Amino acid sequence: MSQPARRLDATDLQDLRAMLARQFPDALPIAHRTRAQVATGVGSLDGILPGGGFPRAKMSAWAPQGGVTAILRAACQAVTRDGERAAWIDGDGHVAGAQWDEGPLLVRPKTRRHALRAAEELLRCGGFALLVIAGVEPQGTETVRLTRAVREGGSALVVVTPHASMSALRIESRLLPHSWRWRRTPFGDPAEARDVRVRVRARALGWNASTELAIPVTTHELRLSLDAELADRRGA
Numbered sequence: 001m002s003q004p005a006r007r008l009d010a011t012d013l014q015d016l017r018a019m020l021a022r023q024f025p026d027a028l029p030i031a032h033r034t035r036a037q038v039a040t041g042v043g044s045l046d047g048i049l050p051g052g053g054f055p056r057a058k059m060s061a062w063a064p065q066g067g068v069t070a071i072l073r074a075a076c077q078a079v080t081r082d083g084e085r086a087a088w089i090d091g092d093g094h095v096a097g098a099q100w101d102e103g104p105l106l107v108r109p110k111t112r113r114h115a116l117r118a119a120e121e122l123l124r125c126g127g128f129a130l131l132v133i134a135g136v137e138p139q140g141t142e143t144v145r146l147t148r149a150v151r152e153g154g155s156a157l158v159v160v161t162p163h164a165s166m167s168a169l170r171i172e173s174r175l176l177p178h179s180w181r182w183r184r185t186p187f188g189d190p191a192e193a194r195d196v197r198v199r200v201r202a203r204a205l206g207w208n209a210s211t212e213l214a215i216p217v218t219t220h221e222l223r224l225s226l227d228a229e230l231a232d233r234r235g236a
Contacts, residue, residue, distance in 0.1 A: 038130050038156040041078025042071065048202045048209035050169065054130060054156035059147050061167035064134075064160050066175035067198035069095070070215050072132050072158060076104035084129035087122050091115045091135030112136055116146070123149035123157060134160040173200040176212070193217040 037053030039046050046052045054060055054075075062068050076086035080103040087105040088095065095106065105128075109115040115136040122131055123146065131150075138146055138159065143166050150157040164170045179197035182190035195217055201210040 038075075038079060038084075039082075040071070040075035041081070042074060042213060044211045044213045045071065045200060048200065048211045050202075050204055050207050054158060055168055056129075056156050057151050057154045058168035059143075059150055059157045059159060059166060060169040060171060061164040062158055062160050063162045063164075063170075063172040065172055067173045067196075067200075067215050068160055069134070071173065071198070071200070071213075072134075072160070073104075076130060076132065079130045080104055085127055086130040087128050087132070089115050089119050089122075089131070089133045089136065091133070094135065116142055119157075120145060120149045123153045123155050126153040126155065128153075128155050130156045130158070132158045132160070137161045137163065168204060170203045171200065173198050179214075 037049070037051040037055055039053040040049070062072070073088075076088060079086040085105070086103075087107060090106060090108050091112065093108060095108075107115075107118050107122075109118050115133070116138060119131065119133050119136075122128055138161075146157065146159075147166050159167070176197045176199055181194045181196070183192050183194050185191045195214045197212050197214050199210060199212050201208075
């Protein structure tokens with residue numbers, strides 16, 4: 001009779017690794033298969049993401065229902081502070097602010113095709129820990145090409161889209177309508193919004209978690225048409 005298979009314990013695995021190291025001294029492990037997830041820098045958000053961050057070498061889909069731009073912008077800044085690189089593909093020309101002068105790479109392509117080609121090149125190069133695509137929704141074979149590119153480069157890809165096709169992680173966020181906090185005038189009347197609470201839910205295979213977090217509201221100057229790369233939103 002054949003002997004039943006024996007399960008390897010920790011000691012056996014250590015001996016196996018040592019034997020492989022002696023047998024193949026020049027072999028190197030695939031780095032992006034063993035590296036940790038890309039943390040967002042927001043503790044409550046990282047707590048609901050599998051592994052504590054965005055998965056590397058996989059695509060995540062974030063449904064744009066409120067707060068997504070502010071959260072992902074903070075995540076890009078956190079990645080650069082940790083010594084890695086982050087990039088943002090701004091497909092509709094609606095991202096602005098002084099915080100993009102240093103840190104994350106902001107790409108403003110002229111056309112939808114250029115946006116997807118730029119995203120694919122940045123993913124394949126393997127030099128970015130986090131890549132965000134906003135304002136451009138990949139479709140059909142475009143999604144397939146992006147998933148292959150992110151698998152080859154090992155980056156964490158987050159696409160702002162309500163369509164979660166081929167995504168390993170699905171995230172959605174929405175503003176809680178009665179959670180706004182306001183700065184008061186000297187007469188006690190609300191003057192301007194100070195912050196708002198956002199509910200974020202993350203879902204994956206065998207995973208379902210949610211949290212609430214507060215996002216500060218920042219006032220920016222009115223966007224004029226003097227900058228040709230930005231959309232003119234006067235009167236919007």
